[in-house]
Amino acid sequence: MTRSTLEAAVAANHELFMQTGDRIEAVLAEHGLTPATAQALWAIDPDQAPPSMKTLAGRLYCNAPNLSFVMNQLTDRGLVERSADPADRRSRVVALTDDGRRVRAAVIEATLALTPFARLGDDELRQLVDLLGKALDPAPEGA
Amino acid sequence: MTRSTLEAAVAANHELFMQTGDRIEAVLAEHGLTPATAQALWAIDPDQAPPSMKTLAGRLYCNAPNLSFVMNQLTDRGLVERSADPADRRSRVVALTDDGRRVRAAVIEATLALTPFARLGDDELRQLVDLLGKALDPAPEGA
DNA sequence: AGGGATTGGTTCGAGGCTCGAAGTATCTGG
DNA sequence: CCAGATACTTCGAGCCTCGAACCAATCCCT
Secondary structure (H helix, E strand, O other): OHHHHHHHHHHHHHHHHHHHHHHHHHHHHHOOOOHHHHHHHHOOOOOOOOOEHHHHHHHHOOOHHHHHHHHHHHHHOOOEEEEEEOOEEEEEEEEEOHHHHHHHHHHHHHHHHHOHHHHOOHHHHHHHHHHHHHHHOOOOOOO | OHHHHHHHHHHHHHHHHHHHHHHHHHHHHHOOOOHHHHHHHHOOOOOOOOOEHHHHHHHHOOOHHHHHHHHHHHHHOOOEEEEEEOOEEEEEEEEEOHHHHHHHHHHHHHHHHHOHHHHOOHHHHHHHHHHHHHHHOOOOOOO
16 A cells, blocks of 8 residues: 555654754754754855845745744844845845854754764665655656 | 765755645645644554653654643644543543544545655655665664 | 652743735836 | 836734743652
8 A cells, every 4th residue: 555655754754854853953052043044044055146035935935024034033143144136126135154154064064963864874865865856856857 | 975965865854844744734724723733633643542741742852831732722622632641640641532533534644645755656655664764763673 | 658859741931933914115017 | 107016024913832830640768
């Protein structure tokens, strides 16, 4: 039966997520971050073009007011900076500060050290990422 | 490098969790449930002995006051019943009502229909559950 | 048996998270 | 130029989570 296997997959994914969150809680607090702010910080890749608020809200599955609230905290904390997008001045793009880059890297580092996924070997991990990717991709037809 | 693969695994796990939560939001609302109450309801398996508050709190990675708060909502909603454990009357065990069983089943059914994991085939799903299980098990030495 | 320490739950109050409604600034199409 | 749409913010309400304080039952040690 696929059904019980599917339920097991959802349950295991949930459990892993909760355990990871639980384990990094203390590290986040050390950096003055909450789960919500840490998640938002993680979502800003310093190697990509700074995303707009709208883009970020989609990425985080939250709405605009919520993201404004969270971004205000990160701004107050000096980890990100908002600036108007010259191409469309309604839009505001969010960029990491130097401090933001450092804290983000530290949070990711700590997470990778503490997450239960770290238990898996290299091959298993690759296999796992492949499977999770298949679940996520809507239609991975070749470009 | 394991590092980037590990990061991808954590990110995919997070993304899958968020997407699943996002998609079942409306169904939960139809049943008068919030994310927190739904999660708690899910955690009570009707085929197992009714868990104590302490057991449930551990299962949900929350503390006692929080669980009391959530359980009050489920109780008010008529989905669970609390009763003293005869073996240790400090402890209170939580059992699903008939209605609770029905709603729980409906929520799980809807989740399995909507989760991105449903995209995967039977073999992939089994493989995935196996990998996630390996990450979770602290030490799966044979009994 | 008696009494202090421990444990399981609850209540209460504070603070964080999320959302809908309303408002401002900017862009777009006619 | 103006009406409508879009990106964002502010505000207020409600939900979620936690620590502190409290109660009741159990345990342990003498």
